[in-house]
Amino acid sequence: MNRKEEFIEWFRKFFDEYYYETYRVYEPEGRNESEARFIVDALDLPKGSSILDIGCGYARHAVYLARWGYRVVGIDLSNFLLNKAGERCRNFGVNVKLLQMDMRRMDFYEEFDGAYIFYTTYGYFSDEENLKVLENIHRALRKCGRVLIDIWNKVHTYARFYNSRNDTICTWYYLGNYLILEEMKLDMLNDRVNSKRRFFKDSREVTSKAFSLRLYSLCEMIEMFNHVGFRLLKAFGSYRGEDYRITSPRLIMVAEK
Incomplete structure (x- = not known):
């Protein structure tokens, strides 16, 4: 296999037991709960809202949102991680609906009040397919629904x-x-x-x-948001809720339909 071939549909092989074994130890529950609280605060939706976790992995944030009174649906392409997510939900005693699904092929229609793509789960595909993901999210949200997208800061x-x-x-x-x-x-x-x-x-x-990963600037993301019908509400630079700056390690955006 040449180097170019390694990156074709790479995400179908990446999220397996090696991913879980290496990332899980890097994600203690204190961190997971703190990041989940940031997601809730950033989306600013009332308890009882329906929220879509796109690329939910082993449900490391979804279980906390469910525990705090949100109705959560998690989708992921990795069957391995979805099995881990099911175990985690049972251990937490919460109900999260888990679906194996490619975000490029989501077909929800106005079912959710909010959605989030966390920890560099956006930008896997071509520009056309990444835009399609935003279109799918827009269609999945109700009027005034909100989405949080967390990516690397391109700069x-x-x-x-x-x-x-x-x-x-x-x-x-x-x-x-x-x-x-x-x-x-x-x-x-x-x-x-x-x-x-x-x-x-x-x-x-x-x-x-x-x-x-495709790197996007804030300007590029705003252009794509506007193209599909979102408006940017806020840009953060960290999970502590700091404003986005050129030196921020991350670009975390909240947009509204």
């Missing part, structure tokens, strides 16, 4: 590569029980970051994973 990401004096950043780190070598490459022609992670355990490579 901050470019600055990382600029400061490295290279279009490739290689990093070794431990996560879970694995030693990981990550090679991140900036594709300036397509405004994407392409990353390959090699997983090592007991001095041998056990697997490798690739992912590719």
Whole structure:
């Protein structure tokens, strides 16, 4: 398999047991609850509202929203993570409706008061397909419904590569029980970051994973919001609710239908 082929439909293979084993230890419940509280505060919807968690993973935020009185539906493409989400919901004693679904093919119609795509789950696809996701969200929301989208800050990401004096950043780190070598490459022609992670355990490579993200600026996101019928309400730069700035690590937007 050549490097270009690694990034075709990469998301169908990325979110498996290796993803869960490495990310789960990085996501303690204190962090999960704090981020869930940020989602609730940012969307500013009353308890009892119906909320769609797009790319819900193992329901690390959805269980808290359900516990706090929201009616939550979670969708994800990964059957492995949905099974983990089911276990997590049972452990929390909450009811979250879980569906295996590709966000590009969502067909809800005015069923939700709010929706969120959290922790860099937007930008997986081509520009046309990413726009289609926004159209699907717009259709899924009722009048005055709100969506929260959390992505990397494009300016901050470019600055990382600029400061490295290279279009490739290689990093070794431990996560879970694995030693990981990550090679991140900036594709300036397509405004994407392409990353390959090699997983090592007991001095041998056990697997490798690739992912590719489209980087969007606030200006580009506002243009897409306007195209599908959203208006931007607020842009945050962190999960602490700080205003978005050029130096913010993240770009977190709340828009209204």
